[in-house]
Amino acid sequence: MSVSASNAASFNALFAPSTIAVVGASATSVSGGNRFIRHLKAFGYAGRIFPIHPSAAEIEGMPAFTSVSAAPEAIDYAYVAVSAPQVPPLLRSFSGKVRVAQVMSSGFSESSGGHELEHELVRAAREANVRVIGPNCLGVYSPRARVTFTERTTDEAGSVGIVCQSGGLGVDIIRRGQNKGVRFSGLVTVGNCADVRPYELLEYFLASSETSVIGLYLEGAGDGRKLFEILRAAKARKPVVILKGGRTGQGRRAAASHTGALAGSDNGWKALSAQTGAVLVDELDTFLDALLAFQSLPPRVAAAKRAVLFGNGGGASVLGTDALARAGFDVAPFEAGVAAKLQTLKLPAGSSVLNPIDLPAGALQQDEGRAAEAIFDTIAEAGETDVLVMHVNMTVVLSFRHVDMLGNLMNAILRVKSRDRSGMHVVLVLRSDGDPDIEGPKREYRRRAVAAGLPVFDELTSAAEALACVRHFETFRARAAKNT
Known part of the structure; x- marks a missing residue:
């Protein structure tokens, strides 16, 4: 099973964008969009950044544009940090201009009454032909492209690719992992997974020549069958380490309130591990230690x-x-x-x-x-x-x-x-x-x-x-x- 050409193009744009639009940065205060721009500049991102604001002429020392359509170039990656109700119409305005958007905004299926708004987000993304990471997620870490959503990250690229359903845990994985010696080809936080699903990113990392080890932190089980089929078809071509949240009854309730996920049964995940060769672990430290071992030790x-x-x-x-x-x-x-x-x-x-x-x-x-x-x-x-x-x-x-x-x-x-x-x-x-x-x-x-x-x-x-x-x-x- 291989990644589709359209998904490959979208995810290449995600992990190696030449152009980034930031929607939601402020000219008068420090918002999530401002912090993202600062992280990009401090990390040495060499592509073009286009702040989007309806009235500001300049944001973070760069010219601002009234809309994505007003930006002078096509956008590989749009970072969206606006209120939840603004997201669907914003995505529709991306039509023909943006390849992939990452929605930081919360207030969707992880919260009471947000399910319909999330359905509307997906409909808008389909109409605009743009893939969406999130909502309710922090972003992407790609050391080769000098893209990061957080500070104190190394620019030393490696071979470990991560799909993480929690933004905060994604920060922990990067920082604690790099202190242990893990070096990443890329990490993406996916939040509610309304559009882009973890299995699609798994396919991408399985096909990537820059990735030899894959780690997944998952809370939901909606894609369990698809994940199983992809891992079985891969025939243990690359090591895949899975840290599964919500494997107890109380953990499943916590997962539902965190990302709106339905976590699935623990026995099902154990069966997936036994039948595909994927490694199932219980703790973050074991997850990182396993990634380090696979990074350094070619399988016998x-x-x-x-x-x-x-x-x-x-x-x-x-x-x-x-x-x-x-x-x-x-x-x-x-x-x-x-x-x-x-x-x-x-x-x-x-x-x-x-x-x-x-x-x-x-x-x-x-x-x-x-x-x-x-x-x-x-x-x-x-x-x-x-x-x-x-x-x-x-x-x-x-x-x-x-x-x-x-x-x-x-x-x-x-x-x-x-x-x-x-x-x-x-x-x-x-x-x-x-x-x-x-x-x-x-x-x-x-x-x-x-x-x-x-x-x-x-x-x-x-x-x-x-x-x-x-x-x-x-x-x-x-x-x-x-x-x-």
């Missing part, structure tokens, strides 16, 4: 099963083993030949190389990380490991101030990864106590690691849950390949 042909845990801290290693086992991984002792090779490395007293591998912090630095690299090489060369989880107690490691212990360890991991041909997944867990003196260096090490393709997690449980998401996808693909 055979699903990952055998795991090795390596780090400093015996108690943490025990808890990490439990977390990996609960996630479906086998943290088994090494085969005799591998164990014998590890024993020949003459590691210091207090070291354990049984799996989990537990080394004193000083041993991690031995010979500028070469001792650790020898362990990594031995594990990789044996070909018995699908997942290697390296965990580090940041407080202890950073106390060795005369040497860049963690930097040396990361370099050792990356050297081994460059030589490995087995497709072993390697992840890093940076444990800390939250001390501000630790968090600063931790952010920098995270940045360096993720830039090199090494996903970083804050807790061993988080790493295990993210790896379980990857394993679910790999298992489905392997089973599907076997049955073809």
Whole structure:
């Protein structure tokens, strides 16, 4: 199933607009339209911006136009921030001039008495031949095109595409995601989904060469069958992670009041995941961690099963083993030949190389990380490991101030990864106590690691849950390949 030519053109205009009209900016105060213009300018948007106002000559330092039809160019993307009753006639005035409009305005099906007005919005959009995102949504984040609806966003583009039914949660996904190292090809908030539906944007991201991982935050279930058909037809071509709101009775009531959505049954979403390979998660942090893992770890042909845990801290290693086992991984002792090779490395007293591998912090630095690299090489060369989880107690490691212990360890991991041909997944867990003196260096090490393709997690449980998401996808693909 592929995206239609008309939808492709509309959504290309949404994520890479050459011209943007802003309807609802003020010449005398700061409205949502004004803030959007300021965000565009601060983010470095290079296209043309046309403020629309019935009487103002200038808005935000740019010439204003009395209507969209008065603008000197066709409009790729119109940002609409006017009162709800004004929206349908405004959309009709876009006929032949606007490709896609995003309606920020609320007061439609999410509120009492707004359903008929939303139906009128859809009729107006059809008459004007313009696709509408929303209403009741915040906008689009497209770092390649330098388009954003919020502040404090990175212009570093990536491969993760997001469809989000909540504007506020969309902001959280961008900001928390980028702090974890997730980099986006694009994110769109869709609100009430009166016209453009999430499944259409899913089709677009599945077809996009700039997107390799897709995340969906959904509240409604009206498109459940269509989503299922698209995901089934895609045959797990790309990882799709779904965070579904309203999976409990009380959550369904909250979804109805938020976006007017009918949330559907939890069992239906679990069945969709089992039958399509899409990954269903329960929490925002798990959603972001799964996206990070998929961004950094190319799926294996055979699903990952055998795991090795390596780090400093015996108690943490025990808890990490439990977390990996609960996630479906086998943290088994090494085969005799591998164990014998590890024993020949003459590691210091207090070291354990049984799996989990537990080394004193000083041993991690031995010979500028070469001792650790020898362990990594031995594990990789044996070909018995699908997942290697390296965990580090940041407080202890950073106390060795005369040497860049963690930097040396990361370099050792990356050297081994460059030589490995087995497709072993390697992840890093940076444990800390939250001390501000630790968090600063931790952010920098995270940045360096993720830039090199090494996903970083804050807790061993988080790493295990993210790896379980990857394993679910790999298992489905392997089973599907076997049955073809």
